[in-house]
Amino acid sequence: MNQAAVGRRGARYKWEVLALLWVAYLLNQADRQVFNVVLPLIREDLGLSDVAIGSIATIFNLFYAVLVPIGGLVGDRFSRKWIVTGSILFWSVATMFTGLCNGFLMLVMMRSIATGGGEAFFGPANYSLLAQYHERTRAFAMSIHQTAYYIGIIISGYAAGYIGQLWGWRSAFYVFGSIGVIHGIVMIFRLKDKRDPAAEATPEAAVGATPEMAAAAPDSATRAAAPRARLTDGFRLVFTTPTALILTVCFAGLIFVLTGYLTWMPTYLFERFDMDLSGAGFHSMFYTHLFAFFGVLLAGRLSDRLGRLHPAWRMAMQGFGLLAAVPFILLMGNSATLWVIYVGFAGFGFARAFFDANTYTVLYDVIPPRYHSSASSLMMMIGFGIGALAPVVLGAVKQAVGLSFGISMLAVVWLICGAGMVLGAKLFYLKDYNKIDHEQ
Template sequence: MFYGYKYNSWRHTFYLFGGFGVILGIVLYFRMKNAVVVRKNSQYSIKNATVKEALIVFFRNPTAILLALAFAGMQFVGVGFLTWMPTFLHETFDFSLARSGFDSTFYHHVAAFIGVIGGARIADSWVKRYNKVRAIIQAVGLLLGAPFIYTMAKADSILTVYVAMAFFGLFRGMYDSNIFATLYDVIEVRYRSAATGFMLMFAFIVGSISPYLLGVLKPVLGLSDGLASLSIVYLFAAICILFVICFTFRRDYVK
């Protein structure tokens, strides 16, 4: 306590990290410069695009829209998982809140790190020979991750939960490794930052609904069934990517 002000509330953690984010945003706003493209010993600056132009380009690009829907689905699952998995471990296995918070993220994110490195390495190795490889890796990550989301939520053994969380993280990392690279395959250079911003904004707005919805469903379905149902959203995201691979990527690909 300092001058009657308590510093033991969780909200101060959010103030601290949020404050650093605001400061970083201000620094980047003043320090970042327009990109300079270098080709064959010559260079030129990219002409700025207006927000209106960028949005028109984005919404006229079926692949970009499908990628944004897939990313929103992944975020819906991810935010719901991160919000409610500690409660699930606490209520199901009688863990302390501290252990629940650690166990619900550690194994998942360690495996996700491996998945990001592996997915990126595979994509970089094959993309010159097969330009759809980034989207394929994303689809594989979503398709293989969905069963482990269901297993994680329905398992009775804590070991099974840990293994399922790890594999869910591994395949999520594979998807994550190509989120923006796949988008940039179908968006011209001058529109990429705007397209990235829009996709992020849309995905996190959709993702913010997940914790509330799972909270509403908890007394009706139970937390286990609510978390298990997130696997359906993962499959929806995978279908969006598969549609890209089969129908829209070839037309929208930017060489």
């Protein structure tokens, strides 16, 4: 096969990789949201309090946060194909076993520890593998990949509620977990690490290859020759790179708000507006993630264009997105009219997409490629560690003064983070960006 044919085959395969990881990420988010959608049924069936229910989600995120740095270290050292594939199989089986739980302790064991532990290894390797196959198309590929998050939550929001009403909350976990197992088996045969000549010969990989790119490639010979990435090195880089540090802190603010919203919004509509479970699950997620779907595609394209003119625009876009979402969060928490709340959902989703589209692109712009997994794992550890507090905090606020106030207070978090991102883009981004070789 000539070089041109090899290059075309490699160029096509990078989009297959995106498709495989897209479905995996969709199932990842759908499996997470199942619990939030059927939460009222679990609470009633097992006799749990709002704080206990919030604690299960909090422990899930804390356990995820503790293990994700190990996932990042493993992702920098070993086959990302097998880490991603093993993760989806593990958490899907744990999701199925969640349906067998009969009390708080079992839910913590299966939902928080087993499922959270399986997902912790998925994120760093997933994003790093996608970034390796997509260099010049990275922001656009990351944006498409992010749409899986939105669609997965929309599907889960309706389907889990419908299944829960029809056959009980346990069946929802059985169905979603089994689908994940099937996709994991597909990935065993179709997903590859970027180590074969066909992948390495793609035009975008061949032009301007740098030592950092070579070190990042999971080719066995390259990995054997390069010094092993150390977890502490990736952590040190994040804490000593102002752009990465600001991004990490604001990512934590993003996750805090999103985790609180995802955990309690279906219950908010279910209780306040007397919706049935499938309706509450669907409406609480549909408008937000439909508009986020279109927003992230727009933001990804815009990021690639503006980033070529002035890279700092990517981080600025994130800040402006958070600031624009603030009034819509206030609408969500304070309106007594459903259609106004739906407008709040839509604006909230569209605006937050401008942060989502740029998160890993911004991080990878200021961190050397061989430390991408460990740096992203630290960002996820801090983000989900802080975000883990949201479900139990909102559960306590709900019992004390009502969920409406709890949702409204989330706007303050994004106001602070949005301002921090805009300032970071102006003061630090170009300095940090110019330290990395971007000849790709």
